[in-house]
Amino acid sequence: MNFPTEHFSAVLNHLNDGVFIANTKGVALWVNDMSTKQLGIDRTGIIGKTVEELESIGLFTPSVTKIVLKNRETTTKVQTSKGRQYLATGLLIKLENTEYVLVHVKDITETVKASFKLEKTEALMKQYWQQLQEMKFTQKKENDGKLIIGKSKQHTEMFELMNRVASFDATVLLNGETGVGKSMIAEELHKKSTRSDKPFVQINCSAIPETLMESELFGYMKGAFTGSNSKGKQGLVKKADGGTLFLDEIGELPLQLQPKLLHLLQNKSYIPIGGTEVQKADIRIVTATNQNLLEMVKQKRFREDLYYRLNVITITIPSLKDRKDDILPLLYHYLGIFKTKYTRDVSFSKEAVELLQDYDWPGNIRELENTVERLVITSLKNVITLEDLPDKILNESTTAIDQHQQENNLLQLKNQSLPQYMESIEKKLIENALNEHGTTRKAAKSLGITQSSISRRIKKYHLNNLD
Numbered sequence: 024m025n026f027p028t029e030h031f032s033a034v035l036n037h038l039n040d041g042v043f044i045a046n047t048k049g050v051a052l053w054v055n056d057m058s059t060k061q062l063g064i065d066r067t068g069i070i071g072k073t074v075e076e077l078e079s080i081g082l083f084t085p086s087v088t089k090i091v092l093k094n095r096e097t098t099t100k101v102q103t104s105k106g107r108q109y110l111a112t113g114l115l116i117k118l119e120n121t122e123y124v125l126v127h128v129k130d131i132t133e134t135v136k137a138s139f140k141l142e143k144t145e146a147l148m149k150q151y152w153q154q155l156q157e158m159k160f161t162q163k164k165e166n167d168g169k170l171i172i173g174k175s176k177q178h179t180e181m182f183e184l185m186n187r188v189a190s191f192d193a194t195v196l197l198n199g200e201t202g203v204g205k206s207m208i209a210e211e212l213h214k215k216s217t218r219s220d221k222p223f224v225q226i227n228c229s230a231i232p233e234t235l236m237e238s239e240l241f242g243y244m245k246g247a248f249t250g251s252n253s254k255g256k257q258g259l260v261k262k263a264d265g266g267t268l269f270l271d272e273i274g275e276l277p278l279q280l281q282p283k284l285l286h287l288l289q290n291k292s293y294i295p296i297g298g299t300e301v302q303k304a305d306i307r308i309v310t311a312t313n314q315n316l317l318e319m320v321k322q323k324r325f326r327e328d329l330y331y332r333l334n335v336i337t338i339t340i341p342s343l344k345d346r347k348d349d350i351l352p353l354l355y356h357y358l359g360i361f362k363t364k365y366t367r368d369v370s371f372s373k374e375a376v377e378l379l380q381d382y383d384w385p386g387n388i389r390e391l392e393n394t395v396e397r398l399v400i401t402s403l404k405n406v407i408t409l410e411d412l413p414d415k416i417l418n419e420s421t422t423a424i425d426q427h428q429q430e431n432n433l434l435q436l437k438n439q440s441l442p443q444y445m446e447s448i449e450k451k452l453i454e455n456a457l458n459e460h461g462t463t464r465k466a467a468k469s470l471g472i473t474q475s476s477i478s479r480r481i482k483k484y485h486l487n488n489l490d
């Protein structure tokens with residue numbers, strides 16, 4: 024039983040892929056139905072045309088037939104035609120001593136789209152994962168109780184530097200006014216370092232009497248001196264082993280102790296008081312100061328060699344007055360904390376916020392934090408208004424309070440009768456114009472009234488006649 028030859032073309036017309044047959048001169052001889060659909064043109068526009076002609080009218084590019092004829096080998100190319108993409112495979116076939124080029128064209132537009140979609144989905148998943156990590160990290164910080172707030176350029180730059188140096192074991196010196204967050208950043212440096220699972224030990228050099236400082240830092244052996252603990256005492260250097268030792272207010276470290284700290288930094292070792300054996304110390308040292316250490320070096324109040332050892336990396340934490348953009352987020356951050364702590368439902372009035380933003384905060388974030396705490400506790404109503412603010416903030420303010428006073432003045436005027444109110448406005452306008460222009464003629468002109476008219480009013484309101 025034979026399959027009728029004439030049925031072959033009908034079968035090829037049922038294919039979902041295009042079939043394109045050309046002779047060795049590149050002239051199109053036969054195409055199936057799908058090929059006409061793919062090219063968007065009927066057979067009469069294809070048959071008898073060379074592939075160059077078809078290519079030149081933009082039916083496809085590049086022509087696989089041309090490449091097959093040139094290289095005489097099977098070739099596969101991605102073609103584009105009418106905004107869709109095709110995978111075209113061309114090959115030479117020989118039938119009864121005549122060569123033809125047969126091109127099989129598969130529409131891959133949807134496959135490509137799907138793979139793009141997959142790529143996009145993968146990118147999105149990556150993005151979501153990162154967001155999730157960030158959220159987890161924020162959550163962790165919140166659980167730790169302290170969130171580092173700041174969105175200003177100055178804060179961000181400082182924070183980025185801190186992130187960059189955190190993983191290096193270098194000594195870091197934190198510089199900044201009191202209350203800017205030096206201790207907070209020191210702890211963050213530790214949390215982001217490779218030592219994070221080891222202790223973070225902090226000591227404020229100004230808070231410990233000079234005589235006790237050495238034993239606090241380095242500890243002592245039993246019986247080291249009269250009155251000492253009979254078992255001896257472990258120093259903070261030992262307690263910080265493997266972790267970070269943060270020396271706050273390093274400028275206050277007694278001069279006679281500075282060589283011992285220098286030795287510790289250089290040799291990673293020390294000898295406790297009354298001891299004979301050298302102890303190893305695997306610690307990273309972070310220090311902080313609000314003093315000008317270089318100036319102290321010049322005045323011989325701080326050792327120069329120690330200064331350079333401590334100052335390998337300096338991170339300067341900007342004062343709040345130099346990063347005003349952080350005030351608002353900090354205000355609301357601490358408002359939220361103290362509202363919860365004292366179970367008080369209070370908010371800031373617009374004027375109070377303006378004034379708080381205007382203020383210079385010499386005590387920086389510590390002062391802001393304390394101020395918000397006091398306001399939450401002491402405000403009589405649910406809204407913190409100008410009246411609630413401390414005098415030093417009210418006195419320093421410029422813009423917001425002036426505006427508030429103007430509003431108050433207006434309110435006072437509103438308690439007068441209409442003629443009285445109009446007269447006081449008239450008087451004020453004339454006064455301003457006289458002050459600004461210096462002569463009644465010019466003042467009258469600026470107000471759009473005659474000179475005799477302004478003179479009459481000057482007399483009426485007992486104003487100083489400048490002429």
Ligand SMILES: Nc1ncnc2c1ncn2[C@@H]1O[C@H](COP(=O)(O)OP(=O)(O)OP(=O)(O)O)[C@@H](O)[C@H]1O
Pocket residue numbers: 169170171172173199200201202203204205206207208271313388389392
């Ligand atoms: N960026 C910040 N976001 C939120 N709170 C902050 C920030 N910086 C500092 N604080 C808070 O301000 C207070 C003072 O910070 P910190 O003690 O770290 O300042 P300091 O510079 O070490 O001060 P000092 O020089 O007096 O030792 C702390 O309660 C701290 O939690």
